[in-house]
Amino acid sequence: MESYTYPLAAVFILLIGFFLGRFLQKGKLKKLLEITEKNAEEIIKKAQLDAESTKKEKLLQAKEHFIELKLKYESEVNQREKKINEIETKIRETQSIAQKELKKNNDLQRKLEEEHSFLSKKHSIISSKEKELDEKLKIQISKLEVLSNLSAEEAKREMMESLKEKAKADAMTFVQNSMEEAKLTAQQEAKKIVINTIQRIGTEEAIDNCVSIFNLESDDIKGRIIGREGRNIRAIEAETGVEIIVDDTPEAIILSCFDPVRREIARLSLHHLVNDGRIHPARIEEVVNKTRRQIENEIIEVGKRTVIDLGIHGLHPELVRIVGRMKYRSSYGQNLLQHSREVSKLCGVMAAELGLNAKLAKRAGLLHDIGKVPEDEAATPHAILGMEWAAKYGEKEDVCNAIGAHHDEIEMTSLLAPIVQVCDAISGARPGARRQVLDSYVQRLKDLEQVALDLQGVNKAYALQAGRELRVFVESEKVTDEQASKLSFQISQKIQTDMTYPGQVKVTVIRETRAVNVAK
DSSP: OHHHHHHHHHHHHHHHHHHHHHHSOHHHHHHHHHHHHHHHHHHHHHHHHHHHHHHHHHHHHHHHHHHHHHHHHHHHHHHHHHHHHHHHHHHHHHHHHHHHHHHHHHHHHHHHHHHHHHHHHHHHHHHHHHHHHHHHHHHHHHHHHHHHSOOHHHHHHHHHHHHHHHHHHHHHHHHHHHHHHHHHHHHHHHHHHHHHHHHHSOOOOOOOOOEEEEEOSOTHHHHHHHOGGGHHHHHHHHHHOOEEEOOSOTTEEEEEOSOHHHHHHHHHHHHHHHHHOOOSHHHHHHHHHHHHHHHHHHHHHHHHHHHHHHTOOSOOHHHHHHHHHGGGOEETTEEHHHHHHHHHHHHHHHHHHTTSOHHHHHHHHHHTTGGGOOSSOOSSOHHHHHHHHHHHTTOOHHHHHHHHHTTTSSOOOSTHHHHHHHHHHHHHHSTTSOOHHHHHHHHHHHHHHHHHHTSTTEEEEEEEGGGTEEEEEEOTTTOOHHHHHHHHHHHHHHHHHHOOOSSOOEEEEEEOOOOOOOOO
């Protein structure tokens, strides 16, 4: 492009000079033309020189670029040739290995063919010998049949019968010996397991207790507990169903009741009332109701602690509450919760000795007597009732069967059932564990209360003074004063005809009238 630029400029300048020469004077035009021609020639020469130099530079650049491309192509070709050589080398190595393997396979195939041919020859020889032996055997059998006058099938049958009789005799002898040996060892092992189990579990003696001692800071508090004309002590006895004995014992009063829950409610209520200092019938009713709720919460806590101590998990909350209520129940003078804990531990140890599930056994042992703590008296045996409760609250079938069968009310279907039965006997039958006198006494007092509770209009009934007094509270809306007197006579007659008791029973019917209004 530069080589053509300068001539065009010169031509343009000449044209300008030509046009200017026509209008300017001749002298000046000539001079100007000469100068212009010189400049044009110089410009043309310069342009030619620049074009030549540019052409040489472009040629040199083209040559350099060509040389670079050539070197790059040669290097790529060399690399490709190198890779091709490497691949060819690997292929040759692979071919050599494959040829070696093929040679080995050919040698192995040849050996196998030789062995196969050898075995085929042996097989043909053996087959021919078997045929010869079969023919000889047939000949011998025919000779034996002639001599014994029996066919082959008959001889075979007789031989089988004789072998069968011998096997039966040997088996009977073995079974008899095994049974005798098992009886001897089983008794020894059972005694060993029971003794080890008993030795590993600590036991507690039964305590017959129907009274609680409430200690006082001074004898002056006795008068506040009794109240004016005995209204406070009557209110406490009416709310709790516990007989309060205030005698000459220094700084103490006696709480008497066969029901441990009632006795505990009365003790805690007295403790709150004495600490608070306000003792009057309205306050007594409020504190007793509050304590009753507190005892319910404590029952749940006792159940939770018991379950955690024994390592039992996933027990239904209602079953936990029932376990807690065992603390306030007794069986033949033996605390039911302590008995159940003891049976649970015994079951766990015995199940572990026998290689069974120890956790499941402990669970069944703890729950085996839950049927003894119903809210109301039930005619169903406690084992069946406990089994029904366990099934209702999602316990496993083996646990339910162990609960229901521990007194043989139902058939045992699992190995847990005899373990629970044995451990229950170990806990209850040991010397000093149970006393039947207390249990029959408590049952008599419960029956005495039930006589009154079965009648219409009766709200509460409490057996006091070891069953010598029955205090009955009736609903004032349903029973009048005249009917209360008749009710007292009716209850006393019913006790005479339906119950057997020592001495006399005093029946007191109490009808309380309340007038309540609210000021707004």
